[in-house]
Amino acid sequence: MTCRALLSVLFSLLLFSPPVESAVSFPFTGKVVAVLDGDTIEVLHHGKSERIRLKGVDTPEKKQAFGQKAKQLTSSLVFGKTVVVVPTQKDRYKRTVGDVFLPNGINLSYELVRAGLAWWYRKYSDDVVLGVLELEAQLARRGLWADPQPVPPWEYRRPRKE
Numbered sequence: 473m474t475c476r477a478l479l480s481v482l483f484s485l486l487l488f489s490p491p492v493e494s495a496v497s498f499p500f501t502g503k504v505v506a507v508l509d510g511d512t513i514e515v516l517h518h519g520k521s522e523r524i525r526l527k528g529v530d531t532p533e534k535k536q537a538f539g540q541k542a543k544q545l546t547s548s549l550v551f552g553k554t555v556v557v558v559p560t561q562k563d564r565y566k567r568t569v570g571d572v573f574l575p576n577g578i579n580l581s582y583e584l585v586r587a588g589l590a591w592w593y594r595k596y597s598d599d600v601v602l603g604v605l606e607l608e609a610q611l612a613r614r615g616l617w618a619d620p621q622p623v624p625p626w627e628y629r630r631p632r633k634e
Contacts, residue, residue, distance in 0.1 A: 497568075499558045504550040509534055510542025510589060511581075513550060513572065515557055524557055525567040528597035529581045529590040530625045537623075538616040542589040549574055549583060588615020591624050 497517075505521055506514035510531030514521045531542035550572070559570040572580040584590035585602050588609035592602035609617050616622045 497559055499556060501554055501556050503554050504552065507543060507547040507551050510539065510546050510584060512567070513546065515555060515572075517557070522557075523567045524559075524572060525563055525565075525569045526581045526584070526590075527560055527569050527571050528593055528599045528602050529584055530593040531584060531590045532616060533625050533628055536625060536628050537619060538589055541615065542584060545584060545587055545589055546580070549580060555580070585609060586614075588612070588617045593626075595626075 500517055502515040502517045502522070504513050504515055508514065508523075511526040511529055513524050513526075515524050516522075531546075532539040534540060534543065553575055555575065556573040557568070557570050558573070559568045561569050563569050574580060574583070581590070582601065582605055585592060585605040586609060592599070592606045594603075609615060
């Protein structure tokens with residue numbers, strides 16, 4: 473993607489995005505220096521590593537079925553590459569939550585859902601594109617949807633009462 477195309481994407485996002493909290497910065501570019509799991513990466517920003525939680529998706533936990541595959545896909549798409557991060561908020565763990573765009577301009581969250589390696593996190597996102605991509609992955613039985621009863625990560629993380 474050319475510099476002009478990236479600027480066009482950033483301008484459109486700024487123009488049509490709802491206002492964000494003052495603690496959240498403007499969109500920025502940075503090199504991905506770590507992939508912690510399928511939906512959490514670290515990006516260099518102002519000379520420091522900033523933890524980014526992908527907006528709108530939840531990938532399986534590392535010890536869960538498809539958790540390693542989600543991490544591998546994220547790594548193959550972004551590790552060592554320069555991405556555009558469009559922050560929207562900070563979460564309770566002080567991570568920046570936002571959209572991450574690959575060098576070709578594609579939204580990383582969309583790629584994970586398209587591959588069947590992430591759920592649309594409806595509780596925190598109203599992005600219907602994620603819903604359409606999730607349904608397509610379910611119908612094609614891609615990734616975690618090959619499992620007849622996949623367990624969403626938010627249920628896997630919930631402490632079990634015995």
